[in-house]
Amino acid sequence: MSVFEAVISDSFSPHSNTCSHSVSLHGICTACNSIVDDDDQRHRRPFDYLSPGLQLTHHAVTLTKRLETLSSCFHHKKLHLVLDLDHTLLHATEVSSLTEAEKYLLEEETCRDDLWKLKPDRYLVKLRPFLKDFLREADKMFTMSVYTMGTRSYAEAILQLIDPDRTYFGNRVITRDESPRTKTLDFVLADERGVVIVDDTLNVWPDHKNNLILISRYNYFRKKESQRSKPYSEEKTDESECNSGLVAVFRVLKEVHCGFFRVREELESKDVRLLLQEVFSLV
Numbered sequence: 336m337s338v339f340e341a342v343i344s345d346s347f348s349p350h351s352n353t354c355s356h357s358v359s360l361h362g363i364c365t366a367c368n369s370i371v372d373d374d375d376q377r378h379r380r381p382f383d384y385l386s387p388g389l390q391l392t393h394h395a396v397t398l399t400k401r402l403e404t405l406s407s408c409f410h411h412k413k414l415h416l417v418l419d420l421d422h423t424l425l426h427a428t429e430v431s432s433l434t435e436a437e438k439y440l441l442e443e444e445t446c447r448d449d450l451w452k453l454k455p456d457r458y459l460v461k462l463r464p465f466l467k468d469f470l471r472e473a474d475k476m477f478t479m480s481v482y483t484m485g486t487r488s489y490a491e492a493i494l495q496l497i498d499p500d501r502t503y504f505g506n507r508v509i510t511r512d513e514s515p516r517t518k519t520l521d522f523v524l525a526d527e528r529g530v531v532i533v534d535d536t537l538n539v540w541p542d543h544k545n546n547l548i549l550i551s552r553y554n555y556f557r558k559k560e561s562q563r564s565k566p567y568s569e570e571k572t573d574e575s576e577c578n579s580g581l582v583a584v585f586r587v588l589k590e591v592h593c594g595f596f597r598v599r600e601e602l603e604s605k606d607v608r609l610l611l612q613e614v615f616s617l618v
């Protein structure tokens with residue numbers, strides 16, 4: 336039984352009015368079938384991305400976060416990693432906005448594995464260099480989630496390119512459907528002491544800046560006509576190993592992971608937020 340199932344089957348909420356259980360599906364308590372009223376609804380958070388209609392009380396979220404981290408920490412030596420999509424792992428542009436100097440990409444797209452058209456051919460997606468290696472190696476140290484301000488269907492289409500079998504992300508894909516305005520770790524079922532975020536945008540994370548590694552913004556295509564320097568697309572070049580955003584971030588992730596698990600006896604008091612501070616103060 337996973338930790339998550341354990342919480343579902345055997346937990347309670349002190350806030351609940353209708354019943355004492357903490358998990359509901361489509362407004363019905365999963366334990367006693369009673370209807371969750373509007374007042375009780377306010378004490379719950381939607382987790383549709385895990386299962387349609389799923390809601391958990393704040394109490395259950397807190398408990399699950401704590402248990403989930405402890406189990407993955409102790410048993411698998413894994414922390415949690417939350418990854419943004421746009422400008423972090425890839426750059427997407429509308430096909431109609433490609434410049435003359437970029438149009439050769441449409442022909443190359445069919446034979447390159449870092450360049451994809453999203454159906455129905457409206458967008459061209461360029462994956463960031465070293466993405467495959469990054470995901471493969473990060474997966475050894477982290478349980479990974481995607482967190483994007485894009486729509487669910489956009490996220491699903493990108494996942495089809497970068498993780499078609501869902502080996503890395505499973506169903507841990509959070510989109511603007513759940514989280515329309517800002518991003519928050521409240522939707523991530525892992526203890527915040529063990530969660531690292533990688534995003535190119537600082538301001539979307541008002542409450543969790545200390546968990547964040549700000550990655551250099553990946554721009555491959557031309558943004559606007561007036562852009563002075565030629566973009567990678569027109570130069571026919573790309574990030575290399577020495578200026579790669581993903582390679583740089585991976586080094587930090589490795590340090591944080593090492594620091595966290597260095598002394599087993601101190602695991603309880605470890606916090607990635609403090610470790611990140613240490614790493615950045617040395618830079």
Ligand SMILES: [Mg+2]
Pocket residue numbers: 419420421422423534535536
């Ligand atoms: Mg972004």
Ligand SMILES: [Zn+2]
Pocket residue numbers: 354355356364365366367368369
């Ligand atoms: Zn109930």
